[in-house]
Amino acid sequence: MPSPANKAKAPRASAPRKPGGSAGAVVVLGTGGTIAGVGRSATAAGYEAARITVDQLVAAVPDLQGMAQQGSLLCEQVAQVDSKDMDFGIWRRLATRIQELVDDPGVSGIVVTHGTDTLEETAYFLHRVLRADKPVVMTAAMRPATGLNADGPRNLWDAIAVAHAAAAPVSPDTPADAPHGVVVVMSSQVWAGAEVRKSHSWHIHAFDAGDATALAQVRLEGSLTMRRGWPRSDALGLDLLPADDRWPWVEILTSCAGSDARAADALFDAGAQGLVLAGTGGGTLHAALEAALQRWTAAGRPWWRATRVARGGLTLEAPDIDDTHRELTPAQARVELMLRLMAR
Template identity: 40%
Template sequence: MMKLVRSLATAFVSLTIACGVHAQAKPQVVLLATGGTIAGAGATAANSATYQAAKVPVDKLIAGVPELAQVAQVRGEQVFQIASESFTNEHLLTLGKRVAALVKQPDVDGIVITHGTDTLEETAYFLNLTVHTDKPVVVVGSMRPSTALSADGVLNLLNAVTVAAARDSRAKGVLVVMNDEIHTGRDVSKSINIRTEAFKSPWGALGMVVEGKGYWFRAPAKRHTMNSEFDIEKISALPQVDIAYGYGNLNDIAYRAFAAKGAKALIHAGTGNGSVAAPVVPALRELRSQGVQIIRSARVVGGGFVLRNAEQPDDQYDWVVAHDLNPQKARILAMVALAHGADSKALQRMFLEY
């Protein structure tokens, strides 16, 4: 009888220890809050498009989704509390350096960044280029404030933590999770401003999150994170890069003004295949001779890319084409590349590789 009691006691202790180990083994995810609609509040539940962004602090975001505790051990940090259209280069650097520091910690398995949707794609791509880690880094936002009927932020946040906590999310670069879809931060862009399915990738999503599980269908093809030659820890400042928009009856005023104010590179958001209107070509050639990098992107939405030496003799003019990157993402890559000392030849290689 005593042997049986001892055996049962031993088994109970072992089970208790095993349960404790299992509980401790739950993934540890850090939630970095920066503001945006996901932290916004409207006057009434009917306000889904009219509201004040960046009002809810990170502790309330976490407390508002108790299901997070079933997925991971989540702790939060309030990095900023701003609407994302006010993100500056300094904000990018501060956030990037904090992410880079956290992913080095053994008690961090993944990072989730809550972010306003207006410039979410730019921040995601910046981190994708500059943070060296194979740990999941997931950027998430919402199109409706938490106070709205059918608010999307709660499920978006739960899905983001689910992806950040999963081992099969590793080594896929910085991800964006919105509307049940998993996108690469390199491709995804905000395509509409009032619907929950606002974020799309021209080459398709990487996967989906359905009822607490991620499903993957493809992987990023371009260089990122651990395979990147860029390093956030080596960037102390980002050079000025500006975007000038192409349209009918275009003139060179914006290009010259940006250069006069110190732009080191100009992204031409051209029509079609990054076309440059004839009256603007002389100004861009002149600015290039003065050391300003000229990068042809396209204002078109939904896919396609700018072909080198099509529309313009890029080799002759020493211009760069942005490949399939839209103007705002071309600006991010140009800043990072110039911060690492890239010339026009290196820039062109980088636009094809990243």
């Protein structure tokens, strides 16, 4: 692993490689994040994300390095970004490359290294647009690559184990279908991409799925203990996505004590095309916001409720609530609303 002294040098992106010549290959797509971060020291709290390439991440894990040398593990650098700065261009590029790899008969699974800040948004987005009949496994880290007891190497190893499980024979004790769909592997837990969310700001056990359980657990040697079936999605497809970065403008507004209607009015006047309200409790909204939303309704601009509460989802019964997004976080609801606006 590169030392902190190398952090001033921006890593070069590895060139895409054709996986078709290696039957059952797993392809690891790097996008940056803390998992590729470099700190000032092994114990420093501060670090710089997205400094180490995906090739370097793989090379730092001896078992994975051997797989790469044998050609059963390939790496590509799709992006190199702190995930707080994730953008639609990267989403489109990432989704396009993943779909190409899913459609390649020489690939058994895809792994995506990502930052934790917007992991739940990217995972939900990929879940909704990809025809993923192979495992698309996202992973990340809460500690930089140079940190003491960095969690990235194990998370990456676990993610590749899940991706490789697609090529393994199905045993009588596992579900009849092979691993598929968008999932997230963190701390040896496998979460559904449509459900996962970040629930802690610094702990390595930082992700859960609200009230839902993990899909599976990765054992020490890499086998899976299944808890639920693999995720399925009515894929919207990539043709839905704009060719440029001018995606529908949807913002999130929080309902709180003293909420001011001017916030909703300002977004309306600026041309926002949709709005997600992070409501209190089961989805209630401040009266001032409810009054302001009448303009949105009259103009045919959609607004959705979500809840700012970590668990329980929307319990409120209201005509504006679509049952399909009751369990979504505000960030996930924003992605879903953008996709529905694209589909209009």
